Amino acid sequence: MTHGETATATHGTAAPPLLTARGLAKAHGRTEALRGASLELRAGEILAVTGASGSGKSTLLHCLAGIVRPDAGSVTYAGLRLEELPEKRLSELRRTDFGVVFQFGQLIPELTAVDNVALPLLLAGTARTEARARAGEWLERFGVRGQEELRPGEMSGGQAQRAALARALVTGPKAVFADEPTGALDSLATEEVMTALAHTARESGTAVLLVTHDAQVAAYADREVRLRDGAVSPLEVTA
Amino acid sequence: MSTLTSDLRLARQLVHGSDRKEWWRIALTAAGAAAATGFALAAVTLASVPAGYSVSHFHGLLTGSGTRGGVISGLLLLLVPVLAFLGQCARIGAVHRDRRLAGLRLAGAAPGQVRRIAALETGLACLLGSAVATVFSVLFVLRLWSGPTAVTWLGFVLVAVGVPALGAVAGAVALRRVVASPLGRVRRVAQRTGRGPGLLFLSGLAVLVAVAPLALNERHVAGNRLDWSTPLTVFSLVIALGAGVVWLAGATARFTGGLLAVRARTAAPLLAAERLRDDPWAPARTHAAVLLVTVAGTAFLCVRHAMLTDLRATDPEYRAADLAYYTTGLDLTGAAVLVALAIALSGLAVGTAESLTTRRRTLAAQVAAGVPRTVLNRALLLETALPLAPALLLAGAGGLAIGIWYSSLTGDGSLPWTALLVAPAVYASCLLAAATALPLLGRSVRPGELRYV
Numbered sequence: 001m002t003h004g005e006t007a008t009a010t011h012g013t014a015a016p017p018l019l020t021a022r023g024l025a026k027a028h029g030r031t032e033a034l035r036g037a038s039l040e041l042r043a044g045e046i047l048a049v050t051g052a053s054g055s056g057k058s059t060l061l062h063c064l065a066g067i068v069r070p071d072a073g074s075v076t077y078a079g080l081r082l083e084e085l086p087e088k089r090l091s092e093l094r095r096t097d098f099g100v101v102f103q104f105g106q107l108i109p110e111l112t113a114v115d116n117v118a119l120p121l122l123l124a125g126t127a128r129t130e131a132r133a134r135a136g137e138w139l140e141r142f143g144v145r146g147q148e149e150l151r152p153g154e155m156s157g158g159q160a161q162r163a164a165l166a167r168a169l170v171t172g173p174k175a176v177f178a179d180e181p182t183g184a185l186d187s188l189a190t191e192e193v194m195t196a197l198a199h200t201a202r203e204s205g206t207a208v209l210l211v212t213h214d215a216q217v218a219a220y221a222d223r224e225v226r227l228r229d230g231a232v233s234p235l236e237v238t239a
Numbered sequence: 240m241s242t243l244t245s246d247l248r249l250a251r252q253l254v255h256g257s258d259r260k261e262w263w264r265i266a267l268t269a270a271g272a273a274a275a276t277g278f279a280l281a282a283v284t285l286a287s288v289p290a291g292y293s294v295s296h297f298h299g300l301l302t303g304s305g306t307r308g309g310v311i312s313g314l315l316l317l318l319v320p321v322l323a324f325l326g327q328c329a330r331i332g333a334v335h336r337d338r339r340l341a342g343l344r345l346a347g348a349a350p351g352q353v354r355r356i357a358a359l360e361t362g363l364a365c366l367l368g369s370a371v372a373t374v375f376s377v378l379f380v381l382r383l384w385s386g387p388t389a390v391t392w393l394g395f396v397l398v399a400v401g402v403p404a405l406g407a408v409a410g411a412v413a414l415r416r417v418v419a420s421p422l423g424r425v426r427r428v429a430q431r432t433g434r435g436p437g438l439l440f441l442s443g444l445a446v447l448v449a450v451a452p453l454a455l456n457e458r459h460v461a462g463n464r465l466d467w468s469t470p471l472t473v474f475s476l477v478i479a480l481g482a483g484v485v486w487l488a489g490a491t492a493r494f495t496g497g498l499l500a501v502r503a504r505t506a507a508p509l510l511a512a513e514r515l516r517d518d519p520w521a522p523a524r525t526h527a528a529v530l531l532v533t534v535a536g537t538a539f540l541c542v543r544h545a546m547l548t549d550l551r552a553t554d555p556e557y558r559a560a561d562l563a564y565y566t567t568g569l570d571l572t573g574a575a576v577l578v579a580l581a582i583a584l585s586g587l588a589v590g591t592a593e594s595l596t597t598r599r600r601t602l603a604a605q606v607a608a609g610v611p612r613t614v615l616n617r618a619l620l621l622e623t624a625l626p627l628a629p630a631l632l633l634a635g636a637g638g639l640a641i642g643i644w645y646s647s648l649t650g651d652g653s654l655p656w657t658a659l660l661v662a663p664a665v666y667a668s669c670l671l672a673a674a675t676a677l678p679l680l681g682r683s684v685r686p687g688e689l690r691y692v
Contacts, residue, residue: 058689067607068686088611095609102689106604108510110517115509122506123610151517168608179689 015042018175018207019064024073025230026059033059034070035230041175046201046208048221056230057211058179064209065098065177066090078174095120099168099176099206103183106164107152113139113159114148117167124171138166142196158189165197175207182217194220246352250359265364267589268328268406272368274582275321276402280376282314283394287387306568312473313575319481320528320582325365326409327525327589354411362407369406373399436486436523443479450475481527487633488526492519492626499625507614511621519626525590526627528583529669533634534641536576537661541642543569544655552651580665584672591623591676595683602680603688612684616677623673627666635662 017040026034033056041047041064051057062068064075066082075082077097082090094100107116117135122128136148142162144155152160161181168176178197182190198220201208210221218224225232285307373395380387453468496515503509550565595602602615639658646652 062607062686062689065607067689091606091609091611093609094607095611098609100604100608102604102607106601106608108513108601108605110513111510112513115513119506119509120609122509123614128504128509 015044017041018043018077019209020076021060021064022074022076024060024063024070024075026056026063026068026070028059033230034063034073036073037227037230037232038073039225039232041207041209043174043207044202044205045223046198046210046221048210048212048218048224049227050212050215050218050224051227053213055227057213057227059230060227061177061179061209061211065100066093067100095123096171097174099171099173101161101164101168101176101178101181103180104160106167107160109152112149112151113144113155113163116152116163117170120167120171135166135170138170139163141200142166143192156189157185158192161185161189161193162196165193165200169200169204169206172204173206175209176201177209177211179211180213181210182212182214187216190214190216242352246356247359250356250363253356253360264328265367267585268325268361268364269368269371271321271325271328272365272402272406273372274368275318275325275405276369276372276398277376278314278317278321279398279402280373280380280395282311283398284376284380284384284387284391285311285314287391287394289388309568310571313572316477317575317579317582319477320579320586322405322409323524323528324582324586324589325361325406326412327586327593328361358407358410361410362403365406366403369399369402436482436489436520439482440479440486443475443477443482446475447472447479480531484527484530485523488530488626488630489520489523491630491633492522492526495626495629506610507617508621508625510614510618511625514618514622515626521594522587522590522623522626525583525586526630528579528586529627529665530630530634532576532580532583533631533662533665534638536580536665537635537638537658538641538645539572539576540655540658540661541639542645543573544653544658545642545646545649548651548653549649580668584668587623587669588672588675591619591673592679594622595619595676595679599683599688603684603686606684607686607689612681615680615684619676619680620670620673623669624666627669631662631666631669635659638662 019041021040022038024034024037025032035056037056037060039047039049039060049057049060059068063070063073066075066085069083073083077093080093082093085093100106107113108119111119114132114135117138118126118128118131121131121134126134139145139148139162142165144159144162144166147155147159147163152163155163161184165176165181168178176197181197182193185193194217197208200206208221210217212218288307377395380391450468450472492515496512496517496519499508499512500516503512546565546569547562550562605615606612638661639654642654642658643652646654
């Protein structure tokens with residue numbers, strides 16, 4: 001039994017859609033990254049987006065998270081059309097309702113682990129002492145105990161990535177967007193990070209959209225969709 | 240030799256193949272080299288003027304060997320901030336080209352070879368600027384002076400060749416801590432500790448303490464005849480002062496960062512303070528140049544005021560042509576201070592842009608995670624504003640102290656109120672210079688940066 005099968009049994013397919021994308025198109029210069037991609041992210045599920053390199057996985061994630069605006073199509077979240085929102089509102093949404101995790105780069109090298117995790121709370125106006133206390137709790141949940149005052153450069157790749165997950169989840173988001181979150185890790189660290197992400201997401205009911213090319217990582221998902229040439233084919237959706 | 244030749248050929252190809260985005264950095268480097276060449280050629284020209292030759296320009300200021308020597312020294316001192324500016328340009332150029340450097344590493348280039356190629360690129364850009372400045376200087380000299388000597392032309396050749404060579408060396412020195420990995424990341428090896436400027440300051444001070452009494456004694460014995468100890472004293476004074484101010488700038492940044500990092504309540508001061516605490520020496524050189532200009536500018540206004548007050552009080556008839564001799568000298572000094580300020584501010588703007596370039600992926604990830612751009616903008620400005628506030632206060636006080644001392648020797652002890660405005664004006668200019676990097680911040684946080692591995 002895979003991780004995915006376990007999760008499907010728990011959540012089924014009855015959960016309502018949290019985020020819906022219809023007919024997304026996006027070009028980088030002359031290269032069409034997305035050509036009419038459509039999908040739904042359901043509340044509380046872990047959805048893996050897989051596909052070959054250059055198939056448009058990261059671009060799809062960027063469109064869904066409101067990081068870039070699609071050239072055509074729409075992304076609807078909680079009744080809001082993301083492509084119509086101003087940049088300021090999108091930033092606020094990413095800070096409060098969404099969390100993002102990348103392969104690397106999301107932790108600020110000059111800040112300690114606890115300050116990195118506390119940053120979204122500080123931006124939301126939480127007092128620093130309280131923000132640090134809550135950040136410490138999240139680091140502990142992700143097994144980064146005793147490393148709170150280390151800077152990202154002083155931590156192992158797995159520890160830093162777990163701190164990044166803690167930062168993505170500290171505000172209690174409805175959805176986390178993870179772009180190759182274990183791409184720079186070995187298989188042991190990958191397992192640690194993915195176990196922590198899947199466990200915490202299911203515990204808190206957070207939906208996760210996981211972009212990966214790694215079958216080991218995709219196995220943690222409830223559903224998997226495959227992108228090919230910038231489009232999601234319904235025939236290729238696997239449950 | 241063949242390695243150097245192939246590196247040079249590669250550097251030439253890289254400069255030639257630069258895309259449009261890189262041309263502005265090449266242009267900055269070339270402009271810095273042109274300024275350095277211009278100052279050096281002016282110094283060479285003045286130094287080659289035969290003794291007793293009367294120069295009609297600048298109210299006879301350049302005729303006297305003493306005042307001409309002062310002007311030459313001023314021109315040579317202006318080379319210091321220009322060379323620092325060139326080093327700054329080389330750094331921003333090389334780090335921005337990390338993907339290209341990584342490509343070179345993947346193709347088998349050693350870290351030292353990559354640094355050498357990047358430095359040679361700087362050298363070629365300097366050659367361009369130097370050539371342009373040399374051509375214009377030759378035309379200018381031929382127009383103003385009918386009889387340049389062989390020494391003048393020899394000096395021109397040495398400067399035209401020496402400035403690109405110095406630019407390449409400055410580029411190599413600026414890149415000594417930068418390593419490009421074959422996987423496309425450029426990082427700094429080993430944190431700066433501030434030990435270098437500290438040791439240089441102590442060494443300069445030791446030489447100064449040892450040589451200055453000798454120089455004073457020699458001058459007393461030999462009148463105005465210059466000997467080996469006087470230039471050595473001036474040189475050690477410049478080294479001690481420069482290194483001391485760099486150390487002071489770094490120490491102030493570290494102290495301010497440490498103090499505010501634990502007290503910051505909001506995101507922007509926390510980001511700025513932690514960055515200062517993490518690497519206080521990164522902006523130390525550009526801040527040091529700003530501090531030196533502030534000391535010089537404040538002291539200059541006081542000295543100018545005291546001198547003119549003294550001259551007018553000595554003899555009411557002592558006006559017009561005679562007074563013009565002194566005011567021309569003072570105006571030239573003021574212009575030199577302004578030029579130095581402009582160079583220091585340019586260095587500050589380039590340094591701020593460089594720090595953004597090296598962090599663009601992290602910054603793009605912050606914006607993707609919802610960190611408002613206004614917070615990042617504020618943090619960037621605070622990185623300049625926080626350490627410079629106490630340092631400029633000290634520098635302004637230092638300049639005033641020099642002014643008060645000079646004024647007490649020559650005048651009635653009064654000071655011009657404008658001297659008090661130098662430090663706040665320089666502070667505002669520094670913030671404006673740092674703010675010029677804000678559009679670059681906007682471009683650095685584009686989602687496209689998240690796509691590169």
